[in-house]
Amino acid sequence: MIYTDTRDSSVKVNFETAVMNGMNSKTGGLYIPTSFPKLSESFINKNPEPSFRDIAFNMAKPYVEGEIPDEDLMQIIQDAYPFTPKVVPLDNNSYILELFHGPTCAFKDFGARFMARVMSYFNRNGKDALHILVATSGDTGSAVGSAFHNVPGLDVTILYPEGKISKIQEKQLSTFTGNVRALKVKGTFDDCQRLVKTAFTDDELRSKFRLSSANSINISRLLPQSFYYMYSSLVVKNRAPLDTKLEAPSIITIVPSGNFGNLTSGLIAREMGAPIKGFVAATNTNRTIPDWIATGEYNARPSVETYANAMDVGAPSNYERIKAMYTYEQVKELFASYWLDNDGIKDAIQACNEKTGYIIDPHGAIGYKAWVDIKNGEMSSLASGIYHDFKKPGLTPNLPSWKDEVINHNAVGIILETAHPAKFGGIVQDAIGRESPIPERLQEVMNLPDRAIPMENSYESFKDWLINNL
Ligand SMILES: *Cc1c(COP(=O)(O)O)cnc(C)c1O
Numbered sequence: 001m002i003y004t005d006t007r008d009s010s011v012k013v014n015f016e017t018a019v020m021n022g023m024n025s026k027t028g029g030l031y032i033p034t035s036f037p038k039l040s041e042s043f044i045n046k047n048p049e050p051s052f053r054d055i056a057f058n059m060a061k062p063y064v065e066g067e068i069p070d071e072d073l074m075q076i077i078q079d080a081y082p083f084t085p086k087v088v089p090l091d092n093n094s095y096i097l098e099l100f101h102g103p104t105c106a107f108k109d110f111g112a113r114f115m116a117r118v119m120s121y122f123n124r125n126g127k128d129a130l131h132i133l134v135a136t137s138g139d140t141g142s143a144v145g146s147a148f149h150n151v152p153g154l155d156v157t158i159l160y161p162e163g164k165i166s167k168i169q170e171k172q173l174s175t176f177t178g179n180v181r182a183l184k185v186k187g188t189f190d191d192c193q194r195l196v197k198t199a200f201t202d203d204e205l206r207s208k209f210r211l212s213s214a215n216s217i218n219i220s221r222l223l224p225q226s227f228y229y230m231y232s233s234l235v236v237k238n239r240a241p242l243d244t245k246l247e248a249p250s251i252i253t254i255v256p257s258g259n260f261g262n263l264t265s266g267l268i269a270r271e272m273g274a275p276i277k278g279f280v281a282a283t284n285t286n287r288t289i290p291d292w293i294a295t296g297e298y299n300a301r302p303s304v305e306t307y308a309n310a311m312d313v314g315a316p317s318n319y320e321r322i323k324a325m326y327t328y329e330q331v332k333e334l335f336a337s338y339w340l341d342n343d344g345i346k347d348a349i350q351a352c353n354e355k356t357g358y359i360i361d362p363h364g365a366i367g368y369k370a371w372v373d374i375k376n377g378e379m380s381s382l383a384s385g386i387y388h389d390f391k392k393p394g395l396t397p398n399l400p401s402w403k404d405e406v407i408n409h410n411a412v413g414i415i416l417e418t419a420h421p422a423k424f425g426g427i428v429q430d431a432i433g434r435e436s437p438i439p440e441r442l443q444e445v446m447n448l449p450d451r452a453i454p455m456e457n458s459y460e461s462f463k464d465w466l467i468n469n470l
Contacts, residue, residue, distance in 0.1 A: 001063045003219065005029035006324040015067050016122050019115070019220045022213045030321055031219045036271035037062040039230070044273050049234035052084040053077055056227040059272060060114075063223055068121060076121065080113040085228040087235045087414070090356050093244055094371055094413045096364070097232045104172055105420035105442055106310070107262065108143035110228060111221030116147040118220045119212070120154055126210070129155040129179075131470055133199055134214045135192035138165050139310045139419070142172035144214045145180045155470065156214070158182040159192040159455070168423055171445050174452035183465070187457035195462045205463060209470055216261050217317050225265030226272065229253065232414050233274045240412050250277035250405040254371045254415045256363040257281050258311030260289065260318035262416070267325060267334075277411070278402040281337040282370040284308045284345065288316060290337040293398050294390035296328055307345045307427045308362040310419065333401040336379070338370035340393050349431035359436045362424050364417035370395070371413040380407045 003018040005011035007029030013021075018031035039058055043050065050058075056077045064073055083101040090096050102109025123130045130153060134144050141158040148156045158173055162184040165173075174182045185192050199205055200213070214221075233251050240249050253276050255263045263281055270276045281289055284306040292298045300315035322331065340348060345362050348369035352360045360368055378395045382388065388397050405411040421428045421436035429435050438446075455462060 001065055002034045003031045004034050006032055006320045015064050015219075019118055019218060020122060020212065022215055022218050030217050030317070032321055032324055033063060033219075033223075036268055038271075038273040041273075044234065044275070046234075047238045049231070049238055052227065052231045053081055055231050055234070056081065056224065059227055059230060059269075060223065064118075068118075072121065076114065076117040080117050080224070081110075083109075085110075085231060087232050087239075088358075089243060090358060090368075090415070093249070093375065093409075093411070094415060095232070095236055096358065096360075096417050097228065097414050098417050099228060100417065100420035102143075103146045103441060104139070104142040105423055105439060106139045106143060107225070107228075107416070107418045108139055108216075108221075109147065111216070111225050111261075112140075112143040112147035112214070114224035115214065115218055115220040116144075116151045116154065120151045123153045126153060128210055129153055131209050131211050132156045132214045133159070133196045133211060135159045135189065135196045136173065137161070137189040137309075137312075138169045140214075140216060141182070142169065145173060145176050145182070148214070149176055149180050150178060154179060156180040157466070157470075159185050159195060160452075161189050161192055162186055162454070164188065166423075168425070168442065168446065170452070171448065171450070172442075174450045175445055175448035177451070182452045183455040183462075184452040185455045185457055191457050195457075195459055198459050199463070199466070202463065205466065208467065216259055222261055222265050222318075222321075223268065225262055226269040226274075229266045229269035229276065230272065230274045233269070233276050236412060236414055237275050244412060246410055246412075250402055250411045251275055252278050252280060252371070252374075252402065252406065252411050252413050254280040254282055254367040254413055256308065256311060256367045256416060256418050257283050257289065258286070258313040258316065260316040260322065262418070264318045264321050264325075267322070271325075277405060278400050279335050280367070280370050280374065280413075281335050282366040283337075283339045284311050284366060285339065285341050286312055286314050287339045288314055289319070290339050290396045291390060292319075293332060293335060293337045294396045307342050307424070308366060311363060332398055336370075336374060336398065336400050337396040338366070338373070338394065339396075340366045340369060344369065344393050346427065346431045349428060353432045359421045359428065359432065360417060361419045361421040362427055363419055364415060367415040367417075371415055375406055375409075375411070375413065379403050383407060
């Protein structure tokens with residue numbers, strides 16, 4: 001596969017270069033495959049559907065062709081995914097796609113674990129370890145730390161802002177041993193990011209160590225997220241006719257979004273033949289994308305803190321990939337969009353639990369409420385001309401091409417549950433009056449000793465530490 005760049009279509013690199021560079025430092029652009037090969041009809045039409053790992057292997061294959069042989073790719077997939085996503089029916093026309101069955105209880109495990117193994121594969125003949133530096137405000141750091149833990153040839157240093165992440169998140173970051181460690185920086189997330197960025201441009205440091213990043217813009221984190229969109233749409237295509245008595249309902253996928261990497265992966269799956277009719281971009285008060293869909297004007301802005309904090313992104317980096325793949329008109333045909341403020345998030349967690357018994361996390365809750373509103377009349381009011389102010393929470397005034405499928409009750413929704421509710425115990429408890437049960441793997445982490453290393457918010461201290469300790 002040849003990869004190009006969102007800012008310069010004359011760029012042509014292979015998978016290894018795209019993965020190891022992360023982004024194109026010359027243009028500042030993001031790597032993107034030049035084509036999205038479709039899976040065969042016979043594969044997609046299998047009933048029962050192929051296993052998650054079988055789907056993952058067949059989807060990954062064209063993107064690594066000529067660079068990773070089949071047996072090695074199969075090994076990477078097997079090592080990366082000892083767990084699978086789960087499709088859970090919620091009501092007569094909705095399903096939850098649980099993406100939290102990995103070690104850190106959030107969907108980022110799917111991307112990070114594939115990336116770690118691919119990087120280790122490309123570094124297999126390297127004499128020296130590849131040092132990954134990653135700044136995190138929460139979920140990314142734990143997914144990356146866990147994904148790279150004990151992977152040969154790789155070494156990870158995580159920077160996080162001391163006192164600015166939740167207890168559970170801190171435990172998930174700071175309890176690693178061996179090749180993964182965390183530095184608690186006396187500063188903000190932006191300070192952590194600045195330290196990492198300065199290190200990448202420091203020639204003296206680069207001459208001593210091989211440095212790389214594990215940023216979410218890396219194509220090797222994006223591609224594997226498309227596997228679960230394909231998997232869930234095939235599961236639902238096969239079982240929905242039995243569950244709903246509809247012969248061939250249209251599938252709408254609802255995606256809680258921040259940086260829009262997850263949603264971009266959904267677009268890739270659809271290009272490859274996943275039977276997904278449309279998407280709902282669901283977000284919080286950081287409504288840069290809903291505003292863009294409503295008005296056609298894209299205005300990045302500073303992020304604001306919300307209960308769905310993994311989506312607190314005001315300048316979503318994957319906007320650039322979406323724009324490279326589709327025109328604005330195509331985006332409006334494909335997407336509905338929806339946002340909620342904090343009160344809305346809490347009400348949505350409560351409503352979901354009351355109506356279905358399901359305990360949903362604050363990110364998934366926005367997706368749940370978006371789908372409930374869309375199928376229960378918001379789309380038909382919009383179609384009948386009732387205006388909804390896009391500056392208020394709710395459905396963005398945009399009519400996607402699939403609106404009639406929803407209005408005529410011929411659609412089913414797949415709501416992505418991006419994290420386990422126990423990671424957001426406080427707000428879930430506030431909303432439903434009791435705590436979510438804590439999975440064993442989270443409980444275990446809570447009992448481990450904290451090993452975070454204190455770090456001054458100064459580049460000189462950070463650099464000295466790296467030189468003396470890596
Ligand atoms: C990272 C994250 C998101 C946002 O995903 P993007 O790919 O940045 O849009 C949503 N929910 C949870 C729980 C996350 O960790």
